[in-house]
Amino acid sequence: MGEIRCKFALASSGFLGTIKVDEIWRTDLVLTTPAISSDSATQKSRLWFPDQVLFTPAALDEPWGQKILEKVRSLNLPIEELPRNRLTRLRGETERETYDISKRTLAVVTAPKSSFKLSPIPPSADWQFHIAEGCPAHCQYCYLAGSLQGPPVIRVFANLPQILDNLANYEKSDLTTFEVSCYTDPLGIEHLTGSLAQSIRYFGTRKNAQLRWVSKFDNVNELLSLPHNGNTRCRVSVNATPISGRFEGGTANVNSRLQALRKLALPRTQGGGEYPVGLVIAPIMAIENWELHYTQLLDEISSTLDFDCDLTFELITHRFTPGSKDVLTQWYPHSKLDMDESTRSMKRNKFGGIKYVYDADTMKSLRSFFAREITQRFPKAKILYWT
Numbered sequence: 001m002g003e004i005r006c007k008f009a010l011a012s013s014g015f016l017g018t019i020k021v022d023e024i025w026r027t028d029l030v031l032t033t034p035a036i037s038s039d040s041a042t043q044k045s046r047l048w049f050p051d052q053v054l055f056t057p058a059a060l061d062e063p064w065g066q067k068i069l070e071k072v073r074s075l076n077l078p079i080e081e082l083p084r085n086r087l088t089r090l091r092g093e094t095e096r097e098t099y100d101i102s103k104r105t106l107a108v109v110t111a112p113k114s115s116f117k118l119s120p121i122p123p124s125a126d127w128q129f130h131i132a133e134g135c136p137a138h139c140q141y142c143y144l145a146g147s148l149q150g151p152p153v154i155r156v157f158a159n160l161p162q163i164l165d166n167l168a169n170y171e172k173s174d175l176t177t178f179e180v181s182c183y184t185d186p187l188g189i190e191h192l193t194g195s196l197a198q199s200i201r202y203f204g205t206r207k208n209a210q211l212r213w214v215s216k217f218d219n220v221n222e223l224l225s226l227p228h229n230g231n232t233r234c235r236v237s238v239n240a241t242p243i244s245g246r247f248e249g250g251t252a253n254v255n256s257r258l259q260a261l262r263k264l265a266l267p268r269t270q271g272g273g274e275y276p277v278g279l280v281i282a283p284i285m286a287i288e289n290w291e292l293h294y295t296q297l298l299d300e301i302s303s304t305l306d307f308d309c310d311l312t313f314e315l316i317t318h319r320f321t322p323g324s325k326d327v328l329t330q331w332y333p334h335s336k337l338d339m340d341e342s343t344r345s346m347k348r349n350k351f352g353g354i355k356y357v358y359d360a361d362t363m364k365s366l367r368s369f370f371a372r373e374i375t376q377r378f379p380k381a382k383i384l385y386w387t
Contacts, residue, residue, distance in 0.1 A: 045217070045218050045219040045221075045252070045256075046217065046218070046219075046250075046251070046252050046256070047191055047219060048136035048137075048188060048189070048192075048250070049075065049077060049192075050077065050104055050105055050106040050136075050154070050192075051078065051104040051105065052077075052078050052079075052080060052104065052105050052106070053072045053077050053078065053079045053080070053105075053106045053107075053108065053192075054079075054080050054082055054087060054105065054106070054107045054108065055069060055079065055080070055081050055082060055107075055108045056082050056084070056085040056086075056087075056107075056108070056109050056110070057081075057082065057083070057084065057085055058085045058109070058110045058158070059108040059109050059110055059158035060081065060158075062110065062158040062159050062160075063161070064158050064159065064160040064161060064195075064198075065108055065110075065158030065159075067194065068108050068156065068158065068192070068193055068194070069108070071192060071193070071194065072106075072192060075192070077106075077192075085109070085110075087107050087109070087151075087153060089101075090102050090105065090150075090151040090153055091151060094330075095327070095330035095331065096330060096331065096333070098151050099151075099152060099330075099331045101151070102134075102151040102152045102153040102154075103136065103138065103152060103153075103154075105153045105154065106153075106154050106156060106189070106192060107153050107154065107155045107156070108155075108156050108158050109155050109156070109157065109158065110157060110158050110159045111130065111157040111159055111162075111163055115129075115130055115163075116162075116163070116166050118166075118167075118170055121179050121182060123314075123384065123385035123387065124179045124182075124212065124314070124385075125177035125178055125179035125212050126170075126172075126176050126177045126178065127167075127170050127176070127177070127178050127179070128178070128179045128180075128182045129163060129166075129167060129178055129179075129180060130157065130163075130180070130182065130183050130184070131156070131157055131160060131163060131180055131184070131186060131193075131195040131196070131199060132154065132155060132156045132157060132183070132184040132186065132189060132193070132195065133148055133154075133155045133183040133184055134148065134152050134153055134154035134155055134183070134184060135152075135154065135184050135185045135188060136154055136185070136188045136189060136250065137185060137188060137216055137217075137248065137249070137250045137251045138248075138249035138250045139216075139247060139248050139249070139251075140246075140247040140248075140249075140328065140331075140332045140335045140337045141247055141283055141318060141320070141328070141337055142324075142328060142331075143324070144183065145323075145324045145327040145328045145331065146321060146323035146324035146326070146327045147183075147324075148183060154184070154189060156189065156192070156193050156195065157195075160195055160198060160199075164198070164199060164202045167202075167209065168206075171206070171208055171209050172208065173208065174208060175208055175209070175210060176208055176209050176210070177209075177210045177212055178203075178209060178210070178211055178212065179212045179213075180196075180199060180211060180212065180213050181212070181213045181214045181215070185214075185215050185216060185217060186199075186213050186215065187213070187215035187217045187218075187219060187220065188215060188216070188217045188251075190219060190222070190223075191219055191222075196213060196223070197222060197223060197226055199211055199213075199232075200223065200226050200228050200232045201226060201227060201228075203228065203229075203231040203232055204226070204227045204228045204229040204231055204232070205229075206231055209231065210231050210232065210233060211231060211232040211233070212232075212233050212235070213232070213233075213234060213235065214235040214236065214237050214278075214280050215235075215236055215237065215257070216236070216237050216248060216251035216252060216257060217251060217252050217257070217260075218252040218256040218257055218259065218260035219260075220234075220260045220263055220264055220273070221263070223264065223273060224263060224264070224268075224271070224272060224273040225273070226273070228273070228275060230274075230275075230276060232275060232276070233275070233276040233277065233278055233310075233312070234261070234264045234265075234273075234275045234276070234277050234278070235261075235277065235278035235279065235280050235312075235314070236257040236258065236260060236261045236278075236279065236280070237257075237280040237281075237282055238254050238257055238258065238279060238280070238281055238297060238301070239254065239281065239282065239283070239284075239285075239297070240285075240287070240290070240293035240294050240296070240297050241254070241293060241296065241297070242287060242293055243283075243285055243287065243293075246336065247335075247337060254297070254300070255300070255304075258300060258301060258304040258305075259304065261277050261279070261304070261305070262304050262305060264277055265277040265305065265307075265309040265310075265311070266307070266309075276309075276310035276311075276312075277305075277309060277310065277311055277312075278311065278312040278313065278314065278384075279301060279311070279312070279313050279314070280313075280314045280316065281294075281297070281313065281314070281315050281316070281370070282314070282315070282316035283316055283317060283318035283319070284315060284316060284317045284318060284366055284370070285317075285318045285338070286358060286362050286365075286366060287338075290366075291369060294369070294370070294373075295373065298373050298374065298377055299377075301377075302377045302378070305378075308380070311378060311380070311381040311382075312381060312382045312383075312384050313370075313374055313378075313381055313382070313383045313384065314383075314384050314385060315367075315370050315383065315385070315386045315387070316387055317357065317358055317363065317366060317386075317387065318358070319344075319355050319356060319357045319358075320339050320355065320356055321353065321354060321355045321356070322354060325339045339356075341356050343359075344356035344357060344358060344359070345357055345358065345359045345360065367386050370383075370386070371383065371386075
């Protein structure tokens with residue numbers, strides 16, 4: 001929620017060993033919104049429900065932790081109150097088994113003191129902060145692989161009020177932007193936590209701060225009436241059909257994400273949320289016939305957002321590191337994701353780290369295509385960055 005300096009994208013091929021991914025998802029809740037097309041209004045949202053919810057003692061001491069406890073109890077989810085502030089029994093005999101156990105677990109914990117010292121996150125935003133770490137989706141190119149330490153359990157922070165209060169220390173006299181999707185997909189767990197809505201309410205009270213979040217999910221109805229005051233930009237991450245269909249397991253499909261973005265952008269007089277919105281096209285891949293597939297994607301975006309709105313684009317090409325490749329290969333041993341170093345250019349960061357990106361000619365072709373096609377369809381939209 002990536003190499004946009006924000007690690008937010010995740011998904012899978014459809015199987016976790018011998019366990020189908022769909023077994024840990026429910027699509028039985030129909031959420032409706034007035035004054036929106038019947039196709040999108042009756043569409044079922046895909047919601048993740050964990051096999052177990054763990055609470056640490058420190059999390060239960062927090063008022064927000066108690067709110068989350070009340071919410072998950074109302075959903076009749078299996079709850080365990082841990083005896084100490086440590087998460088245990090998450091590791092299996094292999095990395096794949098550890099992945100399977102962790103991805104079915106929601107852990108409610110407290111954010112460590114170190115997380116209150118924010119880090120800059122250009123080009124996505126001025127600063128990043130975290131209301132959770134880990135994501136319930138299963139993206140085979142997951143940018144979190146190799147970035148977060150330990151099993152990929154979904155951790156939610158119960159000390160949310162302190163996290164939000166700390167942000168005022170980083171506001172400037174002009175607009176300051178805060179990204180909350182670097183280590184999670186906040187919408188993917190919102191029905192379990194309410195933390196994204198609370199963050200939106202907080203930013204609605206600020207004069208010079210903007211919240212930014214991005215998702216591959218579509219459960220936005222509870223966000224439409226919030227008092228955001230234009231201080232939250234809602235984005236969805238989308239991709240061409242051959243990529244989203246193959247590599248983004250456990251997520252809402254691209255059409256559902258776009259319909260959710262339409263709801264968020266529509267004026268309130270039409271039942272929408274009237275938010276500033278955005279598209280994150282990521283990770284852009286130079287697959288066979290990529291021009292055709294991305295043209296179809298941009299056409300779908302154009303037909304969905306067929307009204308004037310405050311719209312931005314963020315364009316992120318696929319890249320990987322040796323560490324992320326190693327982790328992803330263990331998580332998804334049968335993946336068809338292209339991570340052939342011999343076809344990429346190697347880049348080093350200022351700390352000596354290595355990443356593999358497309359060569360200069362490919363990057364030039366991709367960039368010129370998106371700049372041209374987006375400008376033609378969305379002359380008023382802003383392309384915030386290309387990376």
